[in-house]
Amino acid sequence: MLQQFKDAIESSNIISKTDTNGIITFVNDEFCKISGYTKDELIGQNHNIVRHPDVDKNNFKELWNTIKNKKIYKSTVKNLAKDGSVFYVNTTIIPILDDNDDIFEYIAIRYDVTKEMFYKEELEKNEVKQKILFAQARHASLGQMLANIAHQWRQPLTELSLTVFNLKKNALSKDEEALQKYYEESKNIINSMSKTIEDFSNFFTPNREVEQFDIKLSVDEALELMDNSLKSSMVDVEFRIQNDLEVLGVANELTQVVLNLLKNSIDAFELNGVLIRQIDITIRRLKDSAEIEFRDNAGGIKKDIVDRIFEPYFTSKHQKNGTGLGLFMSKMIVEQSFDGSLDVKSKKHYTIFSIKIPTA
Known part of the structure; x- marks a missing residue:
């Protein structure tokens, strides 16, 4: 024995x-x-x-x-x-x-345990690679946001220049009522520009605190940050809220995902030459999760590339318009930070992105 x-x-x-x-x-x-x-x-x-x-x-x-x-x-x-x-x-x-x-x-x-250790090493390498890609995507996103600030400021700077000219003209004529009017206009324009900086500064504050928050607020913030870009691109946005829903996570990160999807739609409208431009955003409750659905009529995504759009560095845009990291980063945020999913469907002239996140 x-x-x-x-x-x-x-x-x-x-x-x-x-x-x-x-x-x-x-x-x-x-x-x-x-x-x-x-x-x-x-x-x-x-x-x-x-x-x-x-x-x-x-x-x-x-x-x-x-x-x-x-x-x-x-x-x-x-x-x-x-x-x-x-x-x-x-x-x-x-x-x-x-x-x-x-x-x-x-x-x-x-x-x-050789196979297990090699698998573990490969996972660790992939994690490092994903962190690098995520940092690159975040950097690219910062560039887009700076471009948005410049865009947001272009019109008010023109208005401010005109108002200062009127101030000077009325100062010479000593028209106190007109001076007061243009002074108030100048102050309002400067306050608006200051708020733009504050909004973008708050967005990029490295706050990683996980908290329970209303997903409507993240969508609202993204729409506000992209307001001028959407208007100048003549994109009509309809935002429907079927349910007020709260999720657990970092609110700024969900805002980043919404920004990426909005920017993606704007680029698609321009690329495909669509004249009547519509984005529909709907928040609804599913069985045990919240869904944010984005639907645009920007021409859809070709069948041969729709399965690749979440790959890092893959882009169907001109090189100057895209890094191929925005959708990759968005998917990583939804899956890793919110334990959710980000999927896409393309039908004829429409593209539908669906974010599903467990409710808090």
């Missing part, structure tokens, strides 16, 4: 034994298979024959301190095979004691 148990352990695990100096005295077939060495090549060698140079030396100091104190050591270890390939093993090293309670050898039992 004991022999059967031993055979079962050896056939299903990677096993080695060393003396108190770390010299290999035994390896099983599984150890040879994963390391690429034969038993003759391993017996009598120091166990560091499979040590990977990337592993911090302090890890091995901790290992030896643990087992020399007659304690069991457990860790996931990165190793190097004979052919230079990498393999990972979950390792348990047990000090074996003699009758005098002294250590006379160590036995290490391992199992292969």
Whole structure:
């Protein structure tokens, strides 16, 4: 029975034994298979024959301190095979004691976790890549917002210039009533421009506080920030609210998504030369979530690219009009920050984006 148990352990695990100096005295077939060495090549060698140079030396100091104190050591270890390939093993090293309670050898039992570790590394690489893409998208979005500020200021600056001219003219004629009128006009224009800066400043404040908020407010803020762009592009927006709904998340991030979708529609209207331009935004309650639906008549999306529009750097626009990151960033925000979904459907001349977020 004991022999059967031993055979079962050896056939299903990677096993080695060393003396108190770390010299290999035994390896099983599984150890040879994963390391690429034969038993003759391993017996009598120091166990560091499979040590990977990337592993911090302090890890091995901790290992030896643990087992020399007659304690069991457990860790996931990165190793190097004979052919230079990498393999990972979950390792348990047990000090074996003699009758005098002294250590006379160590036995290490391992199992292969190479696939799991490679998968984990790939996930970590993808996370880093996504963070870089997200930062690039945020930077591109900042550029768009600065362009919006310039657009928002263009008309009031013209009006202010005309008002200052009238102030000067009436100052010479000493018409106090006219002076007061143009003074008030100037003050109102300056206050309006100041509010524009405040709105954009508030939007880009790095507030990551998760809170419960009404999604209507995020849509309203985006519409206000894009107001001049929508008007100058002659886009009519109809905003319907079927239900007042609250969600949990960062309000500014949802505003960013709405801004991206509005900008996407404006660009599509221009690209496709659509004359009568309509965006319908509807907020409604679903079974256990809130939906924000965006529908535009900007010409739809071609069938051969509709499945790719959320890919990073993919854009159907002219290079100067798009980075290919806006929709990618929007999808990441909805999925990762709100645990929701962002989907698209295109029918004939219409495109429908649907944001679904669990209700708070």
